[in-house]
Amino acid sequence: MYDVAIVGAGPVGLYLACELGLRGLSVVVLEREPEAGSVWRAAPLGMRGLMAASLAGFYRRGMLEDLLKVDELEDQPKTLQGVGHFAGIMIDPAKIDVTGMPYRLPTQAPDAVMTDLAHVEQVLENRATKYGVEVRRGQPVTDLTQYDDHVTLRTGISEYAARWVVGADGGRSAVRKLAGFEFVGTEPTFTGYTFQAEVDDPTKLNQGFTTTPNGLYVMLSKTPGHIGVMDFDGGAYDRTQEPTKDHLQEVLRRVSATDVTITELRMASTYTDRAMQATTYRKGRVLLAGDAAHIHSPLGGQGLNSGLGDAMNLGWKLAATIQGHAPDGLLDTYTTERHPIGEWVLDWTRAQVTVLKPGPHGRAMQGVMRDLLDTPDGAQYIYSKISGMANRYDLGSEHPLVGRIAPEFRLEDGTRLADLMQDGHGVLLDFTGGLADLELNSNYRYAAGRANDDLGLAAVLVRPDGVVAWAGDADRNAFDAAAKRWFA
Known part of the structure; x- marks a missing residue:
């Protein structure tokens, strides 16, 4: 019997596996996909932004150097570069003074890094296996049964028993459904598309984020042929339908207000802004983390970062519980601390959807947000939120530093x-x-x-x-x- 079975070998599941393996626990990670590193996880389709709070976690565990050594990240500037956006309105790094943020001290960790999921997973899996964690692929979980002192998981070809189970298996989590978690929230207002394609004349499309009367589209110069579109259709065209070249061309033309033609479609995927959250992150011996616990649109780049925050918060608490030195109620603080953060993330993305909605109300909000983001205070506020450094858990103390990520204190002998x-x-x-x-x-x-x-x-x-x-x-x-x- 394992101490912990983690379902899902994405960054959240693997980071949690590292935290548990570091403390000497026996851990197995079950992943439904048969192989690692699909095209959807590698650049450019798998590109994601890691923000300051997440990078601090890698730094504290000695994994930051490995992360930054991977491929194109090795030479990436360590200063703020393209730190993010709010509803497609880019934040100007020149308007952000990181050193002026409360309780901020110099650190070797960057404030933001663009990477891809495959690279993050590679670093984490290397570290997890070093700690003795078993990663087993091609193991889709089909059944789950809770007992007083353990949980069993069936994958169709094998059965696993563990004292605790953590579902980190994405927005359509099998663990969440099998364990009977309540999942509540709001239904979608748009269908989002991300695809790789050749177009007849790329100059017809603007570079970067472009808001239009019919939605938003994205085309990045560093990833030619990688296009994103948000179409406010009420989420009618979701993952139950395969996006065809003709359909994508019709949506792209309508949203961009151009006559651009897709000459070749290589691959495509859809998503929505459905925003849902589990009412609790624990039921008995089963816990949820990452997208299994909360789903939302990718606006603002919070999905990966909030999931890693879940793993950081849960890892040491679950380990202390298993090893018998946890104070009473320690594991329950995982939900009480992380659930409000999940609620904020959902509202953060909902606010951006409101700004982007076609019509006079959305245009009015866009104008307000552009004016705010053009000020140092506005840019600093938005960055402080998306960086994760402004998050504060309510730990019952009035001291303004308690509940926040610790500054990188450095002793006079050089110890950090x-x-x-x-x-x-x-x-x-x-x-x-x-x-x-x-x-x-x-x-x-x-x-x-x-x-x-x-x-x-x-x-x-x-x-x-x-x-x-x-x-x-x-x-x-x-x-x-x-x-x-x-x-x-």
């Missing part, structure tokens, strides 16, 4: 916070030595020493997911209460 977190433990940074004689917990590291910039703090307790659990002036009672809450 990330150096102390690669083994998956929490960290107590004691800048004044005021907590040196306390009885410490083996589940977090203790590091004392002055910092290059301590942000006016005497000490900081950081959870294994990089979130600040406590910060203050070395108040021993307050620290002890926080440490017991998260580390027992």
Whole structure:
């Protein structure tokens, strides 16, 4: 019997597998696809943006260097380049001052990186297998049964037993359906298309994001022939229908208001802005993460990043539960912390759909948003949200740093916070030595020493997911209460 069976070998499932494997648990990852690295996951169709919060996670676990060494990422600038958009309105990096963001310290992790799913999965699977994780492909889950102390999964050709199961198997999650999770939200207003094609005259289409009276289309110069279109048809043309060349040409012409002709269609896929979320992320011994827990349109680039955030939050809590040193209720905080983030992501994408809707109301909202994004405050606000660095869990503390991703503190001896977190433990940074004689917990590291910039703090307790659990002036009672809450 495995400690954990993860269903889905995408970035979310594999990152979670790394977190659990790092702590010595027995983990199997079941993936329905028979092979890794499909054309839909490699560039250009699989291109995604990794934002600051996600990159901080790779950095803390010593995987950032491997991620940036892969192919075209090796020479990618580490400064902000094309940091994102809101409803197709690009954010100007020149208007963003990352160093001016609250509780921000210099870090070796970039603030944004464009990569593709295949590269991310390659890095994560390499690390997971190093920890002894088994990745088994061609294993679509067809049945799930919960017992008091374990769960069984049937794939049609095999049966697996695990103490816990995590569904990270995408928006049409078999685990979510088989375990009976409630999935609620809003129905779609548009059909989105992404396809690779040759067109008769590419100059008829603008480069970048172009909003029109009938929707939006995207054509990027770095990926010739890769076209995206959003058609506000109520989501009528979804994945149940195969998009043909004639249909795509009709939609592209109508949305772009051009007479462009598709001369060759190589591949195409559809999606919608359906926005749904599981009402809880746990039922008994089954948990959900990533798209299995929440689906939405790709507007704003939050899907991959929010899923990785789920994995970071869940990994150490599930490991502590299995290994018997979790405080009471620790695993329940996965839902209470991540569900509000999922709700925000759904609303964030819904807001962008509203801005893009054809008609006078959408045009009015576009004008407002363009004016706001043309200001430093507006650009900074949007970036802070999509970067993930503005997210804050409600951990019951009034201190404004508690619940946020920890700044990259650096001690005067050169030790960085990330150096102390690669083994998956929490960290107590004691800048004044005021907590040196306390009885410490083996589940977090203790590091004392002055910092290059301590942000006016005497000490900081950081959870294994990089979130600040406590910060203050070395108040021993307050620290002890926080440490017991998260580390027992």
